[in-house]
Amino acid sequence: MGGVLSERSGVLNIGLEGMMLTGALAGAMGSYFLGGPWMGALAALAVGAALGLVLAYLTVTLGANQIVTGVGINLFALGFTTFVERVAIRPAGIEAVPSFAQLAAPELRAIPLLGPLLANLTPLVLVAIVIAPILAVFLYRTPWGLALRATGEVPRAADTAGISVFLVRYMAVAAGGALAGVGGAFLSLGQLNLFSENMTAGRGFIALAAVILGKWNPVGALAAAFLFGAAEALQLFVQSYGLGVPYQIPTMLPYVLALAVLAGFVSRAIPPAAEGIPYQQEER
Amino acid sequence: MTIRTAALRLLPVWAVLFALLLGMFFVLLAGVNPIEAYRDLLRGALADVFGFATTLVKTTPLLFAGLGVAVALRAGLINIGAEGQIYLGGLAAALVGLYVRGLPPLLHVPLAMLAAFVGGGAWALLPALLRLRRGVSEIITTLLMNYIGLYFVGALVSGPLKEPGAPYPFSPPLAPSAYLPTIIATTDAHAGILIALVLAVVTYIVLEHTPAGFQVRMVGANPSAAAYAGVNVGQTVIIAMVVSGGLAGLGGASEVMGLKHRLFDAFSPGYGYDAIVVAFLGAGQPLGVVATAFFFGALRSGANIMQRSQGVPVAVIFAIQGLAVLFLAASLAVRHRIFRWGGRSRQPVAASPAQAAGVSDPE
Numbered sequence: 062m063g064g065v066l067s068e069r070s071g072v073l074n075i076g077l078e079g080m081m082l083t084g085a086l087a088g089a090m091g092s093y094f095l096g097g098p099w100m101g102a103l104a105a106l107a108v109g110a111a112l113g114l115v116l117a118y119l120t121v122t123l124g125a126n127q128i129v130t131g132v133g134i135n136l137f138a139l140g141f142t143t144f145v146e147r148v149a150i151r152p153a154g155i156e157a158v159p160s161f162a163q164l165a166a167p168e169l170r171a172i173p174l175l176g177p178l179l180a181n182l183t184p185l186v187l188v189a190i191v192i193a194p195i196l197a198v199f200l201y202r203t204p205w206g207l208a209l210r211a212t213g214e215v216p217r218a219a220d221t222a223g224i225s226v227f228l229v230r231y232m233a234v235a236a237g238g239a240l241a242g243v244g245g246a247f248l249s250l251g252q253l254n255l256f257s258e259n260m261t262a263g264r265g266f267i268a269l270a271a272v273i274l275g276k277w278n279p280v281g282a283l284a285a286a287f288l289f290g291a292a293e294a295l296q297l298f299v300q301s302y303g304l305g306v307p308y309q310i311p312t313m314l315p316y317v318l319a320l321a322v323l324a325g326f327v328s329r330a331i332p333p334a335a336e337g338i339p340y341q342q343e344e345r
Numbered sequence: 346m347t348i349r350t351a352a353l354r355l356l357p358v359w360a361v362l363f364a365l366l367l368g369m370f371f372v373l374l375a376g377v378n379p380i381e382a383y384r385d386l387l388r389g390a391l392a393d394v395f396g397f398a399t400t401l402v403k404t405t406p407l408l409f410a411g412l413g414v415a416v417a418l419r420a421g422l423i424n425i426g427a428e429g430q431i432y433l434g435g436l437a438a439a440l441v442g443l444y445v446r447g448l449p450p451l452l453h454v455p456l457a458m459l460a461a462f463v464g465g466g467a468w469a470l471l472p473a474l475l476r477l478r479r480g481v482s483e484i485i486t487t488l489l490m491n492y493i494g495l496y497f498v499g500a501l502v503s504g505p506l507k508e509p510g511a512p513y514p515f516s517p518p519l520a521p522s523a524y525l526p527t528i529i530a531t532t533d534a535h536a537g538i539l540i541a542l543v544l545a546v547v548t549y550i551v552l553e554h555t556p557a558g559f560q561v562r563m564v565g566a567n568p569s570a571a572a573y574a575g576v577n578v579g580q581t582v583i584i585a586m587v588v589s590g591g592l593a594g595l596g597g598a599s600e601v602m603g604l605k606h607r608l609f610d611a612f613s614p615g616y617g618y619d620a621i622v623v624a625f626l627g628a629g630q631p632l633g634v635v636a637t638a639f640f641f642g643a644l645r646s647g648a649n650i651m652q653r654s655q656g657v658p659v660a661v662i663f664a665i666q667g668l669a670v671l672f673l674a675a676s677l678a679v680r681h682r683i684f685r686w687g688g689r690s691r692q693p694v695a696a697s698p699a700q701a702a703g704v705s706d707p708e
Contacts (some may be wrong), residue, residue, distance in 0.1 A: 115671075128423055128484060129625060129670060129673075129674040130670075130671060130674045130675075132425070132621060132622075132625075132670060133667050133668070133669075133670030133671035133674060134667065134671065135667070136618065136622065136663055136664075136666050136667030136670060137663075137664050137666075137667025137668055137670075137671065138667070139618075139660075139663050139667070140660045140661060140662065140663025140664030140665070140666065140667055141371075141660075141663075141664040141667075143658065143660035143663065144371060144658050144660040144661050144663075144664055308503075309496035309497070309499040309500035309503065310496070310500050312496050313492070313493050313496040313497065313500075316489045316490075316492040316493050316496075317493060319485075319489050320486060320489045320490070320493070323475065323479070323481045323485065323486060323489075324475055324479060324481065
């Protein structure tokens with residue numbers, strides 16, 4: 062979702078992974094120190110938005126290369142979160158943080174194949190599912206959504222029509238970062254109840270693939286994310302039933318699927334025209 | 346070269362210094378005196394023969410993979426996949442080291458290295474083809490391939506390649522004829538660094554002083570102009586990407602053949618990701634990459650000492666690297682702006698990744 066938002070405004074967000082990772086950390090710490098998983102999710106939201114603003118400042122205001130900047134954010138996030146985990150979480154002996162309750166009853170969780178999927182059904186999951194159609198309505202049915210899409214396609218025309226390209230891109234990237242942060246918090250508050258080093262393990266990039274597969278449409282991205290999520294659940298299933306294969310084979314599955322999907326479908330997908338290009342007002 | 350252009354040329358140095366300065370703040374947060382921490386870091390990396398040897402050991406894969414990323418960068422490609430290419434290169438070298446027996450070292454070592462080049466190159470071929478045929482960004486595909494490579498090697502050393510009875514997933518030792526010789530007695534420093542240095546010079550000569558290198562740079566600077574001038578852009582992209590992956594693969598081979606002498610699960614501690622930083626900060630110039638690879642090798646080696654003596658986590662180094670990249674990206678963008686306002690260039694800012702990364706030909 063976060064990816065759709067920022068890319069639709071014309072900013073390619075390679076830093077999604079870093080924002081998720083930082084969100085995961087902020088979620089865990091927020092939940093522990095501020096009391097409760099909802100505060101954690103809020104902290105993740107704030108931290109993700111803050112990183113989004115950094116990305117926006119560098120790429121929109123300064124016009125820095127969006128790819129390089131994203132890579133920088135990812136690296137920084139990996140180092141920073143690991144560092145904080147080592148100096149703040151591990152010495153304090155925190156072994157689990159308050160996290161979201163599981164919605165599914167134990168009997169439901171015992172169902173093979175579907176069980177692991179349901180076990181992780183927390184309020185945050187529902188939030189994610191609800192946000193997609195809301196975002197779709199926002200993007201396609203409101204003047205702000207139109208402004209955002211125009212900024213991503215033909216920034217010059219948007220500018221002429223009185224839309225502040227800078228402002229729109231700032232808000233979109235910040236909101237995208239906030240959503241990515243919450244996505245990360247889902248990992249530390251819904252799945253593991255703790256932050257662990259590099260726990261996102263490339264999910265930010267899988268999310269980017271989901272954006273492409275969903276053709277930059279929120280509902281499409283949700284469906285694509287669902288597909289990748291299912292691959293991960295299947296992977297857990299194969300792992301827990303140990304079919305005599307090393308665990309690495311099923312672990313590969315989501316990545317292989319993402320790759321296959323990119324190879325098969327993308328030729329028809331057209332990214333927002335002005336994606337990746339910094340906008341300069343004075344350019345003629 | 347005026348003082349101003351000299352100062353601009355040194356932007357990466359400023360970015361690193363700035364990042365190190367901010368890094369002191371993190372060290373302070375860990376409750377450690379930053380001056381002492383950095384002193385230990387420096388001492389650990391360079392002051393004695395063992396520290397220096399460790400620095401060389403850590404520089405070697407960074408240099409190989411950094412050269413690889415740089416070659417792709419010059420062709421306008423962002424190869425995030427060096428990590429996966431390291432794994433495949435290491436795997437190919439290990440297979441040759443394990444199963445080809447009875448060769449003299451003079452044949453065995455080059456053969457294993459060649460296999461590693463092919464393995465790493467093959468891993469980069471698919472993203473290159475996807476980019477050409479399907480228009481899929483190589484950034485995402487190479488990244489996904491990293492995880493597949495990591496788990497693929499992990500599956501092999503946990504299964505068919507596993508040493509019987511080993512407590513952890515690793516392969517039996519390679520044939521000693523496939524070992525890279527040690528270059529400093531009683532330390533781990535091995536000949537991989539020499540091979541990497543030779544390749545850096547070769548890459549420099551090919552990129553800057555041959556028609557093939559000129560084609561690569563043309564494609565990187567402006568693909569449509571290159572196509573107009575008769576360059577086969579698709580072919581150039583594939584060759585650049587395969588060479589890029591091959592060089593990174595050699596980094597994996599040097600780890601396996603020079604240091605570990607076995608194939609381990611997860612044997613690369615993120616060298617492929619550091620290589621991206623190394624290549625960017627080296628401005629895509631092979632000789633610049635030598636300098637940045639050595640610098641980051643020293644950081645890694647010194648950081649281990651710093652962690653042991655002062656309790657500062659090694660991860661702080663990654664945060665500093667990320668900051669350095671951000672500072673460099675920002676300062677390059679600002680530099681473009683200054684030139685624009687000065688009326689010295691009417692070109693739109695940084696259209697291609699190669700330009701944006703500050704990769705330009707020496708004027």
